[in-house]
Amino acid sequence: MTHALSFPVPTSVGSLESYIQSVKALPMLTPEEEHDYGVRLKQDNDVEAARMLVMSHLRVVVSIARGYLGYGLPQADLIQEGNIGLMKAVKRFDPDRGVRLVSFAVHWIKAEIHEYILRNWRLVKIATTKAQRKLFFNLRSLKQSLGTLNPEEVRAMAGHLGVKPHEVVEMETRLTGQDIALEGNSADDEDSFSPIAYLVDPNAEPAVKLELEDTARRHTEGLAAALESLDARSRRIIEARWLQEDGGSTLHDLAAEYGVSAERIRQIEQKAMQKMKALIGEH
Template identity: 45%
Template sequence: MELNEIDVPVKNVPVLTPEMSFTSYVESIRRYPVLEPQEEYDLAMRFKMQGDEAAAHRMVNSHLRLVVKIASQYRRYGLPMPDLVSEGNLGLLRAVQKFEPEKGFRLATYAMWWIKASINEYVLSQWSLVKMGSDAVQKRLFYNLRKVKAQLGLYEDSDMAPADVARIAEELNVGRDHVVNMNRRLMARDSSLNAPVSGEIETERMELLIDDNPNQEDTYAAFEERTLGRQLISEGLAALNDREREIIQARRLVDDPMTLEDLGKRYGVSRERVRQIENRAFQKMQSAIKAAALRLRAPIAQGLDLLPAPV
């Protein structure tokens, strides 16, 4: 994302430069108070209706700590914190530009996705040992493999048994070869995390990793994120007829999905016919979710990510 793509003026936005210590930057942005809901709404409307630059600056500056918080979660990828924060700030600027307060959401909830999206793209483009471009399978593995390994009780920096590879491939809906290759790339990259951050300070990168335990703010943000996701799913389901809706729910929205054969028996049709209905219904849902996301100015993936691949 380039600065010239963003209409929000940036001249009064603090910048984290390589020469500036991270602590100094954090201290500099703490002076900006968190906005009250009504105050945020009024500022957003002033910027939207009147192009008030001062209002935009106040909204941006009051959310710079959110950017730092999100950017800190990407430290383990070995990229400079100033770069991660700068990319996150660009996502925040884009969020302020597109924010529509009358939709009823707080800016922090809306901006979170833009900040993450901006940093995600930067990480993917910069990670030297993982040249993945926009491949959806590789992105899914890149961001989820460690988490799934942890859920299975596997060591992060170890090879996996064939049975574990198969379980992860099924969990993430990817090929087994993709799982093996990504695991080896991540293991190779992790070795560099033990290198000192600089020649002057013998601090290893692993020592800078943030605590992943959720705090109260994370828990509430996750709740708001799920709420919007469910709203988008509801919009998608509303576009279906009764049979399509029942098939989608039975196949993709329950913990124990029904098989095509069982659904075929329920509706008196063939297994292939059920698959056709499911695919058609999913396409209709995609269109409805995209339309709803545009209306709510939310990332489309927020709804689509809640629809797992068919079993």
């Protein structure tokens, strides 16, 4: 059975309430319907089946997104990011595993919302590893009911999450820091300064921006060409050490992977870097 449903998208405060109400009005799928749509999507790549699976679970995204309102980010944006996670889950859904889509999708919805929060919360990249990300969200939930963590609590959380105690303290400091208004108070002394006065980008001029973009493009092309010039092992070592978002592999990790010493990996890395620098300098 096919329901003629549109895919509403929240864009403003006014439409957000309408969106939430329309999402709540969408019919839930029975286990049999969900399995049928899942099979059609998996076997025939049926777009309509995928749409039905997404539409029937939009209310789940709204419910999860509400749990992240404390970060000060727009609810509509949280919902849209969660919807992206839902669509990723639907794409990977296997109806023959005997697991309902909602159970499978929660992970993908939360993961996408987490990524959005980390990219945008106070415009600061505050968590770069999996352990730090877990620390960020655990501390955020704790701060709703606790004061400053004492040394014993800091050590316990650090041990549980696999991070250093000073990382817990640093993250707590960032979470409890106060936001500063960019614009100064109009009643302030005329000689006073607000952050907006010294946050002006000196590279905002169009000509400068074009020059910077051209330089960045040439550097990117040079890096790609330099990587391409390396042998497979050297390229793998450089990519694993320097081009990973999670902090990269250690010398010992790669030494175990290739069955050589960490010093040998360091030598290969150093030689590859020297070759790349020479090639990039030519671009």
